[in-house]
Amino acid sequence: MKETFYQYIQELQDTITSKLEEVDGKAKFHQDLWKRPEGGGGRTRVIQNGNVFEKGGVNISAVHGALPKAMQAYFNVGDVDFFACGLSLVIHPKNPFVPTVHANWRYFEMYDKEGQIVDSWFGGGQDLTPYYLFEEDASHFHEVCKTACDKHNPKFYPEYKKKCDDYFHNAHRGEARGIGGLFFDYCKKSDDMTMQDWYDFVTEVGDSFLEAYVPIVERRKHLEYTQEHRNWQEIRRGRYVEFNLVHDKGTLFGLKTNGRIESILMSLPSHVQWVYDHHPEEGSEEAKLLEVLKNPKEWL
Amino acid sequence: MKETFYQYIQELQDTITSKLEEVDGKAKFHQDLWKRPEGGGGRTRVIQNGNVFEKGGVNISAVHGALPKAMQAYFNVGDVDFFACGLSLVIHPKNPFVPTVHANWRYFEMYDKEGQIVDSWFGGGQDLTPYYLFEEDASHFHEVCKTACDKHNPKFYPEYKKKCDDYFHNAHRGEARGIGGLFFDYCKKSDDMTMQDWYDFVTEVGDSFLEAYVPIVERRKHLEYTQEHRNWQEIRRGRYVEFNLVHDKGTLFGLKTNGRIESILMSLPSHVQWVYDHHPEEGSEEAKLLEVLKNPKEWL
Numbered sequence A, B: 001m002k003e004t005f006y007q008y009i010q011e012l013q014d015t016i017t018s019k020l021e022e023v024d025g026k027a028k029f030h031q032d033l034w035k036r037p038e039g040g041g042g043r044t045r046v047i048q049n050g051n052v053f054e055k056g057g058v059n060i061s062a063v064h065g066a067l068p069k070a071m072q073a074y075f076n077v078g079d080v081d082f083f084a085c086g087l088s089l090v091i092h093p094k095n096p097f098v099p100t101v102h103a104n105w106r107y108f109e110m111y112d113k114e115g116q117i118v119d120s121w122f123g124g125g126q127d128l129t130p131y132y133l134f135e136e137d138a139s140h141f142h143e144v145c146k147t148a149c150d151k152h153n154p155k156f157y158p159e160y161k162k163k164c165d166d167y168f169h170n171a172h173r174g175e176a177r178g179i180g181g182l183f184f185d186y187c188k189k190s191d192d193m194t195m196q197d198w199y200d201f202v203t204e205v206g207d208s209f210l211e212a213y214v215p216i217v218e219r220r221k222h223l224e225y226t227q228e229h230r231n232w233q234e235i236r237r238g239r240y241v242e243f244n245l246v247h248d249k250g251t252l253f254g255l256k257t258n259g260r261i262e263s264i265l266m267s268l269p270s271h272v273q274w275v276y277d278h279h280p281e282e283g284s285e286e287a288k289l290l291e292v293l294k295n296p297k298e299w300l
Helices: A002-024 A069-075 A135-150 A156-167 A195-220 A227-247 A249-256 A261-267 A285-294 B002-024 B069-075 B135-150 B156-167 B195-220 B227-247 B249-256 B261-267 B285-294
Strands: A030-035 A040-048 A053-066 A081-093 A100-111 A117-129 A180-187 A271-273 B030-035 B040-048 B053-066 B081-093 B100-111 B117-129 B180-187 B271-273
Touching: A002 A040, A002 A053, A002 A081, A002 A100, A002 A195, A030 A261, A040 A261, A053 A261, A069 A249, A081 A195, A081 A261, A100 A195, A117 A135, A117 A156, A117 A195, A135 A156, A135 A180, A135 A195, A156 A180, A180 A195, A227 A249, A227 A271, A227 B227, A227 B271, A249 A261, A271 B227, B002 B040, B002 B053, B002 B081, B002 B100, B002 B195, B030 B261, B040 B261, B053 B261, B069 B249, B081 B195, B081 B261, B100 B195, B117 B135, B117 B156, B117 B195, B135 B156, B135 B180, B135 B195, B156 B180, B180 B195, B227 B249, B227 B271, B249 B261
Parallel strands: none
Antiparallel strands: A030 A040, A040 A053, A053 A081, A081 A100, A100 A117, A117 A180, A271 B271, B030 B040, B040 B053, B053 B081, B081 B100, B100 B117, B117 B180
């Protein structure tokens, strides 16, 4: 399974970066290969200062070895070996009317002293962070998520939509990071699902990413905007940074387990603002977004 | 002691904000009074978009009640009552040649069920975060710190200088946040020091703040700078954000114990950049700063 899935995310990285370069029309992804001293490594691809994409990364990695101490405590296991691979992407567009997107698909194995797999699971998801709310964009994104889920189990979309709202929550602000999407973790072998079934589901979601995001980008990338729209986008990007640095488990694990810092923090937007006690005007488009972030809703 | 110290920080807040307004020559501090539902409150003063100061806060608070769960675990105590008061300031100047400064002086009491004080201590310090290194500025700041310390105990400066380097360390970057200063905590009654002695020491440091910082601001605030200097400042401010959101205990406690978010996060700079895998040119002024941050040195 690990070879199959790693092969899949390598190809998916190629597909996604090619398509995003085409949409951008100017910037190309810069590639960095890196090795992890304790085992494994990754292929980081970053795009900066494009026509459409201000900053973004589409990264894959496959790492293995002794499970770092911080993760032993988290998983409540002893001194075991592990393998983990995944694709992580975050795209911050320049135009404030084009939403930021995040996606991740990953596979994890844990071994006993004899090298036998004692546990394995998939995780991942995709979620959208708009700066201005276009309900049709939110519905489109969720519709694609639901279609991918429904092919496997009609219970998946409502369950993973809710998990996404719960996870990408800036608790200290009482706000969602964005308008959600899917989030799933610990997808393990069960009576209903073999690991192959989970593989089919996770790759279905991975394959749906471009369909979920690109039409939204195409619809909004040419809209005119003002410095006020940019300011609001940069203030909201501050909330994105707050979530990633304060709450996001992946980021914090990376930082605390000697991950490649630049690959982890490619998720942070290029230009960000913090304004003391900023509140949008009542009834404004900015306030309309906040309303939805404070009270996550059903989009379908 | 709690009334005496709270009186002191109220007056110190006035002294510091008046002087900084005078240095700025344009912006005034905006004041927000706030109450903590569980007991106490604060007086937040924020300056924005000045001639000299782009964003900064000089805040005092005095809070009390049942010790929040997160702090019980941290202090390894049970369900006790507490009182805490302090002054916290962070000043982010506009000109990249003027350093950011942070300072904090605080007093803590813990009570048993009968309301008797079972423990009390002072903490605090002040530290400087330059974007370009002027050795004479770093030496001046440390000289003022040392003079304040030496009046109380010649061991304090070396000890608290080292604690400052150790604490304000962006471990995930292998860099200091800035060029340090003083950091002390759990300053409790001992054979050598009564609580009154600690009060005298902490207020000595508090009284030294303007002398430590203002001459540096005056020397640098009129220096001409380019967009490249600003870019570097904004990238370094990103490291400041990383430290405060990932490592700073005060910030994280605030966020996790229902503190007033806007008063806590006034510490974040207004304009910030993250550039993927940014490295200054070898031999540049930017590289010279990094060198000192990677290898903290003695300034005196």
